[in-house]
Amino acid sequence: MTKEMQDLSKCAVHTITTKPWSIETAIDKYASMGIGGITVWRDTLTGRDPVLIGQQIKDAGMEAVALVRGGFFTYTSADEQAKAFADNRLAIMEAEAVGAPMVVLVCGAHPGQRLEESRNQIREGIEAVLPHAEAAGVTLAIEPLHPMYADDRSAINTMKSANEMAEYFHSPYVGIAVDVYHLWWDPDLEQEIMRCGKNGNLTAFHVCDWRTPTTDFLLDRGLMGEGCIDIPKIRGWVEKAGFKGFNEVEIFSKTRWEGDQDQWLKEIADAYLKSV
Ligand code: ZN
Numbered sequence: 001m002t003k004e005m006q007d008l009s010k011c012a013v014h015t016i017t018t019k020p021w022s023i024e025t026a027i028d029k030y031a032s033m034g035i036g037g038i039t040v041w042r043d044t045l046t047g048r049d050p051v052l053i054g055q056q057i058k059d060a061g062m063e064a065v066a067l068v069r070g071g072f073f074t075y076t077s078a079d080e081q082a083k084a085f086a087d088n089r090l091a092i093m094e095a096e097a098v099g100a101p102m103v104v105l106v107c108g109a110h111p112g113q114r115l116e117e118s119r120n121q122i123r124e125g126i127e128a129v130l131p132h133a134e135a136a137g138v139t140l141a142i143e144p145l146h147p148m149y150a151d152d153r154s155a156i157n158t159m160k161s162a163n164e165m166a167e168y169f170h171s172p173y174v175g176i177a178v179d180v181y182h183l184w185w186d187p188d189l190e191q192e193i194m195r196c197g198k199n200g201n202l203t204a205f206h207v208c209d210w211r212t213p214t215t216d217f218l219l220d221r222g223l224m225g226e227g228c229i230d231i232p233k234i235r236g237w238v239e240k241a242g243f244k245g246f247n248e249v250e251i252f253s254k255t256r257w258e259g260d261q262d263q264w265l266k267e268i269a270d271a272y273l274k275s276v
Contacts (some may be wrong), residue, residue: 012037012065012246015044015265018265019257023053029262031060033269039066040098042091052099057099058076065246066141066177066204067095071105073125074118074155081121084108088129092193098138102203103133104141104177109155118155122211123168124272133173141203142166143177145186148217158191159183166201175203177239179250181210181221190237197241207231207276208251219254223267225275235276247276 002261013035015026023044030038045053057064070091075081088103095103107122109115126140133140144162145154156162162176176196183189196202209227214220224231235247249268256264 001181008034008183008269008272009036010073010246011035011269011276012039012063012248013265013268014039014068014248015041016068017249017251017268018261019252020261023048024056027053027056027060027062029265031062033265035062035269037063037065037193037248039068039248039250040064040100041068042094044095045098050094054097054099055116063246064098064100065248066102066104067091067098067100068104069106069143070103070129070140071122071154073122074106074108074110074113075121076110076113081125084125086129088125089132092129092132092138092140095138101137102139102141102175103198104143106143107154107156108143109150109152111151115150117156117183119161119165122155123165126165126169126174130169130171130173134171137173139173139175139203140176141175143179143204144182145179146182157182158186159189159196163192163196163199163201166196172200175201177204177206177235178202179206179208180229180234181206181208181230181250184210184234184237189234193237193241197238197243202238202241202243204245204248205235205243206248206250207235207272208249208276216254219252221251221253223251223253223256224249224271226271231276247272
């Protein structure tokens, strides 16, 4: 066992995982558990000064790992496109303010629009905001989503597709977030993760599990170990590909959000130590 596997210093938690908590509560609770990182969802910053939140994260001894999320670059009108650019510039500014080195991109898709066209629009979108990301020192992390979201969330659905997009830019400020929930089924996953690492594009690793049956394709993600994903195997590939960052726990679960969040966080810590 490596040292990382025995403690939570390389564990980060997405604030959405404990959705009922405010950002202040999440910082306190995660830190008191010994969790090393926090990934900040933008909704938690409403009405807050992100600089102060960033300071609070540091004072608690944690790292801000990423800001979630930017993207949604696809459009059907010039107005929609302009709004998407503006929102992504804002996300980059918020990440910089909170001290997070990365914005995770859910890239976007439109039902009724060819996926190739959506991918062209995503490329245009990243191109447009990349100078802002570079100036802020913030990396844009493309997150490939499971194909069940190809209609309206993302036209980038495999690691291969994400690799192609990131390699087009060839920039230290464009990377990829590998999320086991979206990618576990892909027979080419190992080789595409290796390709990603080799090109210096592997910037994030997200974990949770796939429940059977899944009762809600957005809000019924599983706790690590309660589903069919071989997380240690994928983590092994990611580390072999050179990734040294945080293992980010990202679980949307309506059922868990209805329960006691302190108990939930304890279960997350146990599951992380056993099943990641
Ligand atoms: Zn994710």
